[in-house]
Amino acid sequence: MNKDALLATLIxxxxxxxITGALLxxxxxxxxxxxxxxxxxxxxxxxxPVVAPAxxxxxxxxxxxxxxxxxIASKEExxxxxxxxxxxxxxxxxxxxxDVVKVKGxxxxxxxxxxxxxxxxITVTAYKDAKQVTQTVTxxxxxxxx
Amino acid sequence: xxxxxxxxxIFFIPLLPGLSVLAADATQAANQKQINDLKDRLATKVAELxxxxxKAIFGTVKAVSASTATIETKTKxxxxxxxxxxxxxxxxxxxxxxxxxxxxxxxxxxxVFGEFDATLDLLKAKVIFIQAAPTQRIAGMxxxxxxxxxxxxxxxxxxxxxxxxxxxxxxxxxxxxDKGITKGGFSKVTVGDTIHVIGMAAKTDDRISASRIxxxxxxxxxxxxxxxxxxxxxxx
Numbered sequence: 001m002n003k004d005a006l007l008a009t010l011i012x013x014x015x016x017x018x019i020t021g022a023l024l025x026x027x028x029x030x031x032x033x034x035x036x037x038x039x040x041x042x043x044x045x046x047x048x049p050v051v052a053p054a055x056x057x058x059x060x061x062x063x064x065x066x067x068x069x070x071x072i073a074s075k076e077e078x079x080x081x082x083x084x085x086x087x088x089x090x091x092x093x094x095x096x097x098x099d100v101v102k103v104k105g106x107x108x109x110x111x112x113x114x115x116x117x118x119x120x121x122i123t124v125t126a127y128k129d130a131k132q133v134t135q136t137v138t139x140x141x142x143x144x145x146x
Numbered sequence: 147x148x149x150x151x152x153x154x155x156i157f158f159i160p161l162l163p164g165l166s167v168l169a170a171d172a173t174q175a176a177n178q179k180q181i182n183d184l185k186d187r188l189a190t191k192v193a194e195l196x197x198x199x200x201k202a203i204f205g206t207v208k209a210v211s212a213s214t215a216t217i218e219t220k221t222k223x224x225x226x227x228x229x230x231x232x233x234x235x236x237x238x239x240x241x242x243x244x245x246x247x248x249x250x251x252x253x254x255x256x257x258v259f260g261e262f263d264a265t266l267d268l269l270k271a272k273v274i275f276i277q278a279a280p281t282q283r284i285a286g287m288x289x290x291x292x293x294x295x296x297x298x299x300x301x302x303x304x305x306x307x308x309x310x311x312x313x314x315x316x317x318x319x320x321x322x323x324d325k326g327i328t329k330g331g332f333s334k335v336t337v338g339d340t341i342h343v344i345g346m347a348a349k350t351d352d353r354i355s356a357s358r359i360x361x362x363x364x365x366x367x368x369x370x371x372x373x374x375x376x377x378x379x380x381x382x
Contacts, residue, residue, distance in 0.1 A: 024172070072202050072259065091362065093283065093342055098360050100321045117235070117242070118257035118275040119204040125285055125342070130366040132285065132303055132340075140202035142259050144233050146272035 060085060062126035064137045073115055073141040080122060081110035082135075088128035095120050115141040201262040201269060204277075207254045215250065215271075217258060226258055226271045236276035250274065282347045282354055284308055287366075288339045291332075298335060300343065309353045310343050316356045322363065330361055338364040 062084040067073065080092045080099075088103045094113030101111040103126070113122065120141060125134045205219035217224045234245040250256075259273040289307070290299035296312040312318075312332050320330030335341065340363070345356040 070202065072200060089362075089365075091285075091342055091360065093344070093360070095281070095344075098319070098327065098342065098358075100327060100360075100362070102323075117237075118277045119202075121283075123283055123285075127340070127362075127365055134285070138204075140204070140257055140259065142202075142257075142273050142275060144235075144259070144273045146200075146233075146259055146261075 060126070060128060060131050060133050062090070062124055062133050062135050064122075064124055064135050067122075067137060067139045069137050069139075071139045073120075073139050076115050076141065076143070077112055078115050078120075078122075078139065078141075079110060079112055080124065080137075081108070082124065083107045084109060084126040084133075085128050088126050091123075091125045091127070093123040093125070115139065117142055198261045198263060200260075202257060202259045203269065204257045205255070207250060207252050207256060210247075210250050210252060212247075217256065224258075224269055225267070226260065226269045228271055229260075232271055232274065234274045234276070237278065245276070250276075255279070279346065281344050281357070283342070283344050284310075284354060285342045286340070288335060288337050288341055291335060291337060293332075296332065298341070300341060307352065308343075310341075310345070310359070311348070311353065311355045312359075313355055313357075316345075316359060318359045318361065320361045320363070327360070330359075335359070335361050336364075338366070340365045 062082065064080065064082040066081045067078060078094070084090065084103055084107055086103060086105050086107045090101045090103055090109045090111065092099045092101070092111040092113055095116040096114040099111035099113055101109050103109045118140065120139050121136055122139065123134060123136050125132055203217060203219055203224055205217040205224065207215055208218040208223060209216040213228050215226050215228060217226055228247050228250075232247060234247060234249060235242055236245055236249075237243070255277045257275045257277055258269060258271050259275075260269045260271040262269050284300060284302055286300040286302035286308070288298050289301045291297075292299075298310040298312065300308045300310055302308070318330040318332060318335065319327050320334055321327050339361050342360040342362070343354055343356050344358045345354040347353075348355055
């Protein structure tokens with residue numbers, strides 16, 4: 001075989017391997033590299049940053065975040081939490097006892113009650129400025145394992 | 147030498163599109179395989195969850211046989227399977243008593259715990275608790291107290307007036323901001339206080355036999371004007 005032809009084959013093989021490697025590994029490498037983003041907006045007025053409205057509902061409300069409706073509680077003692085208007089008062093009423101808690105500045109409340117076996121209706125009443133609002137959630141509890 | 151390099155390049159240029167397609171296909175195939183695997187796992191998990199899901203229901207026993215029962219809930223009738231290892235209990239005279247499926251009667255109010263089979267629309271009952279009659283709850287402002295009859299008149303925010311009977315077993319608790327919940331008594335409940343009552347409904351719908359009362363004190367700072375309260379009849 002001609003010496004030049006052999007050399008050309010080797011060079012061609014080398015270049016081919018480099019290109020093949022670049023094609024195979026290229027997509028993975030380019031994903032990990034973060035390119036700077038350019039924007040070409042000329043003369044457009046500056047957009048004001050969108051500020052999400054503060055979650056300050058006008059109406060008096062109370063919500064129960066936990067427990068979820070028809071949940072099966074694993075323990076006799078249950079933590080009830082949710083949201084209402086800030087600085088109010090919450091009465092959590094279970095089948096066996098009640099808990100009265102002051103609402104924090106962010107409107108979040110949490111209190112504990114004791115569950116009875118079977119169906120438990122939990123009533124949460126919020127008081128603020130001589131107004132009251134009530135929400136109820138039902139949970140189930142059994143000491144038996146199933 | 148230049149010629150050699152040029153020839154080599156010319157040789158490989160036609161191969162480039164083919165190689166790129168091959169590489170893209172290999173990456174796509176790997177991604178698709180991963181997506182398909184994930185889909186399969188997700189579908190299996192959903193199917194498992196749908197098939198057997200821990201669930202509890204409450205209702206009245208409508209029909210009962212040796213191996214099944216029908217529970218009438220608020221929304222629909224639910225068929226339950228009474229398994230061999232089922233546990234049935236009820237509070238009898240203050241004590242939790244273990245029962246058998248034979249003790250389950252039509253009209254019983256029960257909470258059923260088990261595994262719900264969505265494909266069969268059947269709840270495989272594991273635990274049944276026979277519950278007492280449901281309690282009634284009201285919250286409102288005390289508009290009148292009767293020490294002679296041991297009753298309170300409570301007006302709810304909806305404007306309905308209730309007569310609350312204080313029984314010997316009635317537990318009264320008082321809440322204050324500094325002390326929290328402490329033991330109270332009938333004499334500490336005054337007109338203008340906001341109270342929460344749990345009790346059993348009496349014969350008339352405007353009367354409750356209280357089992358527990360929580361007195362929150364006067365939250366408004368004002369005593370209510372006298373309101374027309376239901377006629378107080380001493381309990382027999």
